[in-house]
Amino acid sequence: MAGRERLLVIGGDAAGMSAASQARRRRGPDELEIGVVERGRHASYSACGIPYLVGGDVEDESSLIARTPEEHRERGIDLRTRTEATEIDLSGGRVRVRDLEGGAERWEHYDQLMVATGAVPARPRLPGADAEGVHGIQVLDDGIRVRRVVERDKPRRAVVVGGGYIGLEMAEALVRRGLEVSLVDAADQPMGTLDPDMGALVADALRGVGVKLRLGEPVEGFDTEDGRVTAVRTADRALPADLVVLGLGVRPGSDLARAAGIETGPTGGIVTDRRMRTRTERVWAAGDCVENRHLVSGAPVAIALGTHANKQGRVAGINIGGGYATFPGVVGTAVAKICEYEVARTGLNEREAEAAGFEALSVVVASTTRAGYYPGATEMRTKLVAERRSGRLLGAQIVGREGAAKRVDGLAIALWHGMTVEEMTGLDLGYAPPFSPTWDPVLIAARKAAERVEEDLRSAP
Amino acid sequence: MAGRERLLVIGGDAAGMSAASQARRRRGPDELEIGVVERGRHASYSACGIPYLVGGDVEDESSLIARTPEEHRERGIDLRTRTEATEIDLSGGRVRVRDLEGGAERWEHYDQLMVATGAVPARPRLPGADAEGVHGIQVLDDGIRVRRVVERDKPRRAVVVGGGYIGLEMAEALVRRGLEVSLVDAADQPMGTLDPDMGALVADALRGVGVKLRLGEPVEGFDTEDGRVTAVRTADRALPADLVVLGLGVRPGSDLARAAGIETGPTGGIVTDRRMRTRTERVWAAGDCVENRHLVSGAPVAIALGTHANKQGRVAGINIGGGYATFPGVVGTAVAKICEYEVARTGLNEREAEAAGFEALSVVVASTTRAGYYPGATEMRTKLVAERRSGRLLGAQIVGREGAAKRVDGLAIALWHGMTVEEMTGLDLGYAPPFSPTWDPVLIAARKAAERVEEDLRSAP
Numbered sequence: 001m002a003g004r005e006r007l008l009v010i011g012g013d014a015a016g017m018s019a020a021s022q023a024r025r026r027r028g029p030d031e032l033e034i035g036v037v038e039r040g041r042h043a044s045y046s047a048c049g050i051p052y053l054v055g056g057d058v059e060d061e062s063s064l065i066a067r068t069p070e071e072h073r074e075r076g077i078d079l080r081t082r083t084e085a086t087e088i089d090l091s092g093g094r095v096r097v098r099d100l101e102g103g104a105e106r107w108e109h110y111d112q113l114m115v116a117t118g119a120v121p122a123r124p125r126l127p128g129a130d131a132e133g134v135h136g137i138q139v140l141d142d143g144i145r146v147r148r149v150v151e152r153d154k155p156r157r158a159v160v161v162g163g164g165y166i167g168l169e170m171a172e173a174l175v176r177r178g179l180e181v182s183l184v185d186a187a188d189q190p191m192g193t194l195d196p197d198m199g200a201l202v203a204d205a206l207r208g209v210g211v212k213l214r215l216g217e218p219v220e221g222f223d224t225e226d227g228r229v230t231a232v233r234t235a236d237r238a239l240p241a242d243l244v245v246l247g248l249g250v251r252p253g254s255d256l257a258r259a260a261g262i263e264t265g266p267t268g269g270i271v272t273d274r275r276m277r278t279r280t281e282r283v284w285a286a287g288d289c290v291e292n293r294h295l296v297s298g299a300p301v302a303i304a305l306g307t308h309a310n311k312q313g314r315v316a317g318i319n320i321g322g323g324y325a326t327f328p329g330v331v332g333t334a335v336a337k338i339c340e341y342e343v344a345r346t347g348l349n350e351r352e353a354e355a356a357g358f359e360a361l362s363v364v365v366a367s368t369t370r371a372g373y374y375p376g377a378t379e380m381r382t383k384l385v386a387e388r389r390s391g392r393l394l395g396a397q398i399v400g401r402e403g404a405a406k407r408v409d410g411l412a413i414a415l416w417h418g419m420t421v422e423e424m425t426g427l428d429l430g431y432a433p434p435f436s437p438t439w440d441p442v443l444i445a446a447r448k449a450a451e452r453v454e455e456d457l458r459s460a461p
Numbered sequence: 462m463a464g465r466e467r468l469l470v471i472g473g474d475a476a477g478m479s480a481a482s483q484a485r486r487r488r489g490p491d492e493l494e495i496g497v498v499e500r501g502r503h504a505s506y507s508a509c510g511i512p513y514l515v516g517g518d519v520e521d522e523s524s525l526i527a528r529t530p531e532e533h534r535e536r537g538i539d540l541r542t543r544t545e546a547t548e549i550d551l552s553g554g555r556v557r558v559r560d561l562e563g564g565a566e567r568w569e570h571y572d573q574l575m576v577a578t579g580a581v582p583a584r585p586r587l588p589g590a591d592a593e594g595v596h597g598i599q600v601l602d603d604g605i606r607v608r609r610v611v612e613r614d615k616p617r618r619a620v621v622v623g624g625g626y627i628g629l630e631m632a633e634a635l636v637r638r639g640l641e642v643s644l645v646d647a648a649d650q651p652m653g654t655l656d657p658d659m660g661a662l663v664a665d666a667l668r669g670v671g672v673k674l675r676l677g678e679p680v681e682g683f684d685t686e687d688g689r690v691t692a693v694r695t696a697d698r699a700l701p702a703d704l705v706v707l708g709l710g711v712r713p714g715s716d717l718a719r720a721a722g723i724e725t726g727p728t729g730g731i732v733t734d735r736r737m738r739t740r741t742e743r744v745w746a747a748g749d750c751v752e753n754r755h756l757v758s759g760a761p762v763a764i765a766l767g768t769h770a771n772k773q774g775r776v777a778g779i780n781i782g783g784g785y786a787t788f789p790g791v792v793g794t795a796v797a798k799i800c801e802y803e804v805a806r807t808g809l810n811e812r813e814a815e816a817a818g819f820e821a822l823s824v825v826v827a828s829t830t831r832a833g834y835y836p837g838a839t840e841m842r843t844k845l846v847a848e849r850r851s852g853r854l855l856g857a858q859i860v861g862r863e864g865a866a867k868r869v870d871g872l873a874i875a876l877w878h879g880m881t882v883e884e885m886t887g888l889d890l891g892y893a894p895p896f897s898p899t900w901d902p903v904l905i906a907a908r909k910a911a912e913r914v915e916e917d918l919r920s921a922p
Contacts, residue, residue, distance in 0.1 A: 049894050
């Protein structure tokens, strides 16, 4: 049918559905037919909300679903769940899909293809990893399952494997449910994207809420009994567990695209330009399956995060819809809450700065979230990493309590613009005693860093 | 004594003491003698903390004092309180000072002069304005006095005249003390630096906490009995009052400098360059007495705010101390808390944008401070003002509850860099459900504004 194109979207989560929605906004059903295939039962849900569903902060799983398949269909987007794309045929302009309920397979034609296949969780090839009671936390159904286990089986001891964001959030969730929680990580600190000094503050915070930390202990396997997990085994010990949660990070889910010949990069993510076009004609990609440019290091990075997926999906959808939009890259911002503690980072940490070829220096300042005399002021620590000599901001890390983490936004925008720490000291940030000391913690840190840069210049010109 | 210079600072508050401290950091007592004269009894205190002292959030006035005169003297800064500068003799390089306790006068020599004379409160020339029970809120002693009145005399009805930040904060403080509070303003809305639609939200918030608003009612005088105020009189009514607080704004306290021939600008503030040098040799100025360049409009503005005073004082002190630092200007950021409500603004509002010669458009979006499903998520409204055609951000206003106001920081930095709303949609802001929806309210507003700019271009190319 001349004039009517068909957009096929593989993956019905943040990136895929954002793209579909934006394309639909710009081109009506007479111009553009939109089909979406999604392997899971759910689409358009907040994967980041899963720990809060498990922890009980979120009552009902339906709260995490932004839009049901029916709502999408009413808007002229033919979304089919439990349908898996198994092969992309680029020369034929078609995708093979399988109905996971009935098992039927067929080819679907496309004029434009959007790849939004998300991330694949790292799952250890270790004895017992598939035992009952060992749970990944990837899709909404995982969260629903763990919550049901917690509520029904009342497990007493949980072991979380992996100290990244999802691991920490799950540890908090299980603590709040009253479980004894241990967190195991091969690294010497939780939150490996922080420098060790700031990671140590997070470790203290975790201990403070009752999480037992087993750091520097790689997991070697899982003890089982009748197919059920009973303990997590490290070189040093066996940690008894009624429930094990794996939070070992993810990699870009680019296998399907790569198998078809769509170019992927050094991170394993699909390579796109700023309009989210892959190197293959008529094929777009967005979300956890792509790699991004890090605006500070200039290097490609793969960062699985719902907010990037949404933005990239929007950009792809605008472009597919005939508009013009770009996604310039990321600066690596991330925030997390662990009980009353807040953690944030953006840009490069010391190790990353060095790896990217920068000569860096850093400062850590202790300040308060509000004026010191204002009720509820709490201490927060801000670390800045800056380039020696130039004073260009390279990265920032924050550990504190309420009101600390979102201060990373200003630092992320400063990074975005390549500001020096000296320039940052002049920034016109909001000040009133309930919100900040006269010098906002961000400005105090910038001042201190500017002083360090100056001292450093003087001592080693 | 050759080689030993003398810095004389007029005004021992934020700007003056920051300058003195920075100059001292860089030049020791052998190189630089530093004298400070301060009219009041206190130096280095947080004037912005006064409403919280009155409201009882801050127990003790000493909490508001960052450093006592003794502490300054120990650091080699000869600070004399209750000492007023009455005349500057530029050709003689000296300042006439009067001891306000003893009455003695003398001339003090300077090599470098720092003018940090602060702001002068607007005080209406109206019948009864000097009656007992009518209080300005300018210096710490004013706050101490009002607090004592509230605690000792237990007044029942208070009238706050003026709906700016200080007026609102004082209204909150008195509500929290259990008084019946009315707020009178000649304008049709409180918080005149917001657009009327956002000001109306603030008015609702004030009514919600029990403040009676009398808007569009200029004060015509004060009824008194035996020298004590009994009511505030407007054209429409007499508002009975046991206590009246004047929060009518301030103007730059530049009279002393102007009388000596130091150049002031159209705002009445002292003109400085970016290093905080006045147009007069060896004379520096900083704080509420100077005028600043507004980085969006390019026009001079006078904004009395402790955070600017601190920054400018620091810059002046570094330069006086032989270093190099600049204060580039302001973007007009301000935040305030009124009971559980938070208000923020930065840049230009619609009226200011028009006055500055911009063709502007604006959007208002309602979103939430956290993911909608996360406990404690509250609604916040974000308004963006952008230039038509280019989409350059010109200003922003926020009204919400906890977690809303400090989001203005990111907007202030975006303004600082002249970002367009379309560029802003890509910003890598912190996202996790306890801190933000997948799209941060700032990004939602930027998206909406970018869409408006595009629609506008299409409808009126």
